[in-house]
Amino acid sequence: MRTNLHALAAVRNLGILAHVDAGKTTVTERILYATGTTHKRGEVHDGTTVTDFDPQERDRGITIFAAAVSCAWDGHRINLIDTPGHVDFADEVERSLRVLDGAVAVFDAVAGVEPQSESVWRQADRHGVPRIAFVNKLDRAGADLDTAVASIRDRLHPAPLVVQLPIGREDRFTGVVDLLRMRALTWDENGGTVHEGPVPDDLREEALRRRRLLEEAVAELHPGALEEFCERSADGTRTPGPHASGPYGPGPHTADTHTPGAHTPHADPANLPRLDTRTLVGALRDLTRCGDGVVVLCGSAYRNRGIEPLLDAVVAYLPSPLDVPAVRGTYEGTEQERAADPHAPFAALAFKVNATPTGRLTYLRVYSGTIGKGDMVMDAGARRTERIGRILQVRADRHAQVDRALAGDIVAVVGLKSTRAGSTLCAPDAPLVLEPPGVADPVVSVAVEARRSVDTDRLARALARLVEEDPSLVVRSDPETGQTLLSGMGELHLEVAVEKVRRDHGLEVAVGRPGVAHRETVARGVSGFVHRHVKQDGGAGQFAHVVLDVEPLGAQEPLESPQPESGGGFAFRSTVVGGRVPREYVRAVEAGCRDALAEGPLGGHPVTGLRVTLTDGATHVKDSSEAAFRTAGRFALREALRASVMTLLEPVAEVTVTVPEDAVGTVLGDLAARRGRISGSATRAGAAVVTATVPLAELFGYATRLRSRTQGRGTFTARPTGYAPAPAPVPEPAPAATPVR
Structure with missing residues (x-):
């Protein structure tokens, strides 16, 4: 086990993110094979993959549950989480991203950025997770690296930094040109061995041109690279860089650094490199870790081409636990930090719980400290202690027992009886509560x-x-x-x-x-709604007088310092002057209003999208209390909503349908019948791609209907995008009158 910070720097905690069927699980399988963790390449279509071990995953051919595996590459320990790609399992991705330090985003070279690719990218943005991109399936018909990179730039808006050039197109794809070291990496037919050689003559000019474009893009984003780029542009010289261990750091493909283009005296001088390889690699590392750029690699995971350079890039560009900021938490109102130090107090986040026939497994990301078998830990949120039974190094559904887990590790533990996903485990004498992963509302x-x-x-x-x-x-x-x-x-x-x-x-x-x-919202509110709560039944009474304005959220600009929203599309503020309602009672009114949001007047659905303003009120010297004003706020808003014009909302989804061009008319008609609103259409790789917004209720059974209408050639994806007004229910016809005899 690791005992020092130097060893901790050799750890990479990363996830594989992508749209369904982009090849995440195949990339994971090839990584395990390349690192020697497995000795046979598992296939999704054969149901032999390591990470898709659940029977349902093998039956359906998709990843459903996030699976963690550990492997080693070039002296580095890689803890890898294969995440689901289907939008229905986005919360699995959310919980995984919460504990990761980096990620590999996989894109289909034919389809480019797909809807769920965009969703998981935004999730990674929220968590500040550095990424590198891998454009997969370059061996497919219609695959094009430049088109895929353009979609990454246009839809995700990062600065893509392409460091490879494919050798061959579609079924003739055999390898890549490494633009950093200006060498060719090719694989044999079965993808078993990588061969290093010179850049093919027919690709040399294009490789030099792309190297120059890469340097210019890096120089625009990185001050150190810009300085060197300008110096060499001014004096017109190029000097060989110092010997480096490899383009992605130390690796099996090491060769002495040489001046790219030295053997091409007839190359266009405008294309000759002006950044030293070591400078370029360091700049790419900095840009990746700060999020200003995304390194783009390419290959074909199914044919096992491009995996070794991808692993080298993971080691070189993605951060170790030491490279990310110290984790922050709170306890009893005090904010604390825990650095990734094995000697610091123990703190870990439980991000997954799995009940197996042999016991309950709790997956942990250890942020600081050390934990051993039999140690007592504290569930800080529940304020109870539990004992660690066993500690397991995970490999999907197979595990190896270890004695200890240190800062930076992702492990599973046995023996925790009540810890749930999102719980913080810490040393009993150093309590800390970490922010749990967010949970989306079910639809x-x-x-x-x-x-x-x-x-x-x-x-x-x-x-x-x-x-x-x-x-x-x-x-x-x-x-x-x-x-x-x-x-x-x-x-x-x-x-x-x-x-x-x-x-x-x-x-x-x-x-x-x-x-x-469904949800309910305010279409037209009320102003000056008065409610008095008076209760006298002996002893201290209850008195609260409130005056509320209710309006749709966004009907007017918020005040300069509005009270923060807690989510759910609700804003509350107070314009009471003269101390007619004390501040503590204002907070109680807000709490009462939030209580009233649970059930709306139309059908008992949660209420969203409204702003409540407390404009006036009154108190009693003896009978007013926070409880009285909370009750008044709850009943006042309930009655105000009954007096308002309410609208029923239904969840809607963005649907992307891919069909042959001759079936577009049929699909458009079917979407219109499902109350869909067409937002765009395009042609991609000989197929039509239609985007529409459709009520979620209309999508039940749509997959079967689409297949039948397109002879099995149509596919679609859907991701929830929010709520929209639902149509008014059609009144049932009155029963026919019975004639009187």
């Missing part, structure tokens, strides 16, 4: 019940375990029907959850038709 619900009444209790326990493993699932009881409702992020998400109950617990479950989670 789709189904009613579930056991087919046999004797299994009702077993189903309740199974659903409780399901929610424990996946916080994005919510189980509740419908107050009107008494049914148990399971809510999640999409139709596929719920299908997977129900199938997990059936397989893991042997239960026969009946499932109702999916329904969407």
Whole structure:
């Protein structure tokens, strides 16, 4: 195990991010094979991959659950998390990104940036996770590196820094030109061995031109590179750089540094490099870690081409735990920092819980300190202590027991009975609470019940375990029907959850038709709504008088210092003057208003998108209290909403449909029938790509309908984008009158 900070610098905690079917799992499999972790390449279509080990993942051919694996490359320990690509499992990605130091974003060389690629990229932006890009599937028909890079620039808006040039196109793709060291890396037919050689003559001029473009892009972003670039441009000289260990740091492809283009006396002088290789590599590292640039590599994971340079880039450009800022947390209102130091007090974040037949596994990212088997740790949020049973180094569903875990490690532990995803574990004598991963609100619900009444209790326990493993699932009881409702992020998400109950617990479950989670909002509010709360039943009474204005959020500009929103599309402020309502009572009114948002007047749905202003009020010397004003705020807003004009909202999704050009008319007509609004269309690789915004309720069963209307040639993706007004319900026709005899 590591005992010093130098060894900690050799750790990389990274995730693989991409749209579904872009090749994330295949890239992970090839990384495991290249590092010697596995001795046979697993295939998604054969169900033999290491990270897609769940039966449902192998049946469906997609990643559903984030899986962690560990491997070693060139003296570095790489902790890798393969994340799902389907939008329904975005919360798995969110929990993974919370504990990662870097990521590899995988893009399809034909499709470029796809909808979920954009979503996970934005998630990584929120967490400040540095990334490098890998353009995969260059062996496919229609694959084009430049087109894929253009989509990265246009849709994701980073500065793409392309460091490789493909050798061959489509099915003739055999390798890449390394633009940093001006050498060719090629692979044999089975992709087993990488061969290093000179740049092919027919690509030399293009390689020099692209090297110069890379230098110019780096010089625009990096002050040190700009200084050297300008110096060499001024004197017109090029000097060989010092001997470097490799273009991505030390690696198996090491060769002496030489002056690129030295053997091309007839090359265009305008294309000759002006940045030393070591300077260029250092600048790329700085730009990647600060987020100002994204290094772009390419290859074909399926054919095992481009994986070794990708691993070298991971080691060279992505940060170690020492390179990221110290983690911040709080305890009892005091903010603290914990550096990535094995000798600091222990602090770790639980980001995943998995109930297995052999015990409950809790996955941890250790941020500081050291933990050993049998140690006592504190769940800081719940304020209780638990004992560590065993510590496991993870490799998907296989584990190797270790004695200790240090700062920077990602491990699984056995023995924690009640720790949940998002909990902070710390040393009992140094408590700390870290910010947990965010959890999105569910948008789709189904009613579930056991087919046999004797299994009702077993189903309740199974659903409780399901929610424990996946916080994005919510189980509740419908107050009107008494049914148990399971809510999640999409139709596929719920299908997977129900199938997990059936397989893991042997239960026969009946499932109702999916329904969407509606919201209510204010279309036209009320002003000067008065509510008096007076209660006298002996002893101290309750008195609170409030006057509220209710309006749609965004109907006017906010005040200079509005009270911060806590999410949910609600803003509260006070314009009371003269101390008619003390500040502590104003906070109580706001709390009462937030209580009232749980149920709207139209159908008991949560209320969003409104602004409440407390304009006046009154107090009583003896009978006023925070409890009285909280009650007054709750009842005042409820009554004000009943007096307002309300609108029902339904969740909508951005749908991207890819179909043959001869099926566009059929698809457009079907989307229109589903109340879809077309937002764009384009032609990509001989297929039409249609983008539309469609109510989520209209997408149930759309996959089957699309396949039938396009003879199985159409595909689509959907990602929730928010809420939109729902159409007014059509009144049922009155029953025909019965004639009187």
